[in-house]
Amino acid sequence: MAATPPPEAKDHPRKALGAFLRSRRERADPAGTGLPPGGRRRTPGLRREEVSLLSGVSLTWYTWLEQGRDINVSPQILLALSRALQLDEVERAHLFRLSSLPVPEPTERSRDVPDAIRTFLDTLLPNPAFVIDRCFDVLAWNRAQEQILGDALLDRAPGELNSVWMLFREPLLRTLMPEWEAEARWLTGLLRQQAAYELDNPRFTELIDELLATSAEFAALWPQHDVVEFRSSVRRYRHPDVGDIEVSYVRMALEEAPWLSLICHFPEPGSEDERRLRKLVALPG
Numbered sequence: 001m002a003a004t005p006p007p008e009a010k011d012h013p014r015k016a017l018g019a020f021l022r023s024r025r026e027r028a029d030p031a032g033t034g035l036p037p038g039g040r041r042r043t044p045g046l047r048r049e050e051v052s053l054l055s056g057v058s059l060t061w062y063t064w065l066e067q068g069r070d071i072n073v074s075p076q077i078l079l080a081l082s083r084a085l086q087l088d089e090v091e092r093a094h095l096f097r098l099s100s101l102p103v104p105e106p107t108e109r110s111r112d113v114p115d116a117i118r119t120f121l122d123t124l125l126p127n128p129a130f131v132i133d134r135c136f137d138v139l140a141w142n143r144a145q146e147q148i149l150g151d152a153l154l155d156r157a158p159g160e161l162n163s164v165w166m167l168f169r170e171p172l173l174r175t176l177m178p179e180w181e182a183e184a185r186w187l188t189g190l191l192r193q194q195a196a197y198e199l200d201n202p203r204f205t206e207l208i209d210e211l212l213a214t215s216a217e218f219a220a221l222w223p224q225h226d227v228v229e230f231r232s233s234v235r236r237y238r239h240p241d242v243g244d245i246e247v248s249y250v251r252m253a254l255e256e257a258p259w260l261s262l263i264c265h266f267p268e269p270g271s272e273d274e275r276r277l278r279k280l281v282a283l284p285g
Contacts, residue, residue, distance in 0.1 A: 017098040018068035024085040025051055025066075033084070046085070054084035073099050109133075109259050113140040117254060117262065126274070126281040128247070129264040131254075134194045135203050136163040136187075139260070144281045148237060148245075148265075149176070162207060164191055168215040178238050188221040189228035197259075235265060242276040 026045035033046070033054055048066070052059040057077055064071055078099060082092040093103040113131050121129050121142040128148045130141035138153075138161050146153055152172040153161075160166070164187055167173055167180075174180050198204035211218040230251050237245045247265040254260045267273035 013098065013100070014065075014070055015068035017095070018066045020095065020098055021062075021081070021085070022066050024087060024091065028085050033086075051081070051084050055080040057081065073101075075101055075104065079104070105259060110257065111137070111139055111260075113260070114254070114256065121262070124264055126277045127264055127266040128277075129262060131260055131262050132163060133261075134198050134259050135201065135207055136165075136191065136194075137161060137203070138163060144277065145265075147280045148239065149173075152176070159206070159210075163187065164218075165207065165211065168211055168218045176237055176239065178236055178244075183235075184217055185221060185226070186228060188218065189226040190230060192222070192225060193227045193229060239276075239280065242280050245273050245276050245280075247273065247277075 025048070026043065028046045028051075030046055030050070033050070035050055035054070046054075048063055049059055051057070052062050055062070055077075057080060061071070062081075065073065075096070078092075078095055078101065081087075082095060087095060096103045111133060117131060118140055121131070121140060124144070125142060126144050128142065128145040130145045131139045133139060137158075141153065149166075150172070152166055152170045156166075160169070167177075167184060167187055177183055195204070208222070212222060213219075232248065232250045235247055235249055237247070239245060245267065247267050249263060249265045252262045252264070254262060267277055
């Protein structure tokens with residue numbers, strides 16, 4: 001029995017998907033596909049039949065996609081079409097968004113913090129700020145964050161320069177954070193939430209195994225499988241040089257590297273907490 005085409009939809013979002021596929025097909029270079037020479041072409045780019053051959057997607061199915069028919073597509077189909085149409089990373093992400101599917105992250109995720117972000121960290125002074133990845137490895141920070149944590153942050157081995165590791169293994173943080181127990185439970189739940197992204201990441205496994213073996217508190221919390229989402233909240237420090245400081249904190253994803261996050265702490269403007277932060281960082285009031 002012949003396949004019955006799905007109904008047309010005049011203003012369906014699939015129309016935008018079809019137009020994008022057609023534009024990329026007409027732009028694709030046949031010479032870079034490995035296809036045998038097909039003689040003179042009346043129009044530039046690839047034929048639909050060639051896209052079907054290169055991607056393994058049936059010609060009928062691909063034609064329906066270009067026509068903007070209301071059909072479902074899988075991530076596997078979109079990745080195959082991305083390769084066949086020679087899409088770059090930005091174009092591939094656009095294709096997934098037009099299909100209402102999550103954009104796949106690159107296989108190789110850089111841990112390099114862009115120079116502009118490092119500069120931005122410094123502009124946030126006197127507010128402590130730092131950049132982490134999904135394993136909570138600390139990749140960059142500003143002078144205020146360094147002044148808050150002091151020796152707990154400096155001269156760390158790479159595997160120890162991690163927010164979770166330091167919370168459970170660095171004694172200074174237990175005195176610096178008067179609500180340490182609540183912080184430990186919250187951060188363990190947040191790490192468990194990240195596990196859905198990182199279970200195949202050797203760094204994630206290394207971190208969990210080490211903490212289970214070296215921290216009785218973490219070993220008690222981790223098997224509970226508590227999961228929390230990040231929520232902006234309040235954190236309190238009891239700093240030996242300036243006394244108690246209360247700050248709010250927020251997390252911002254980096255658009256060019258969504259597996260990295262910037263965490264910024266900030267006091268109430270004009271408060272005693274702000275004055276103490278400025279004194280700590282030695283900025284003019």
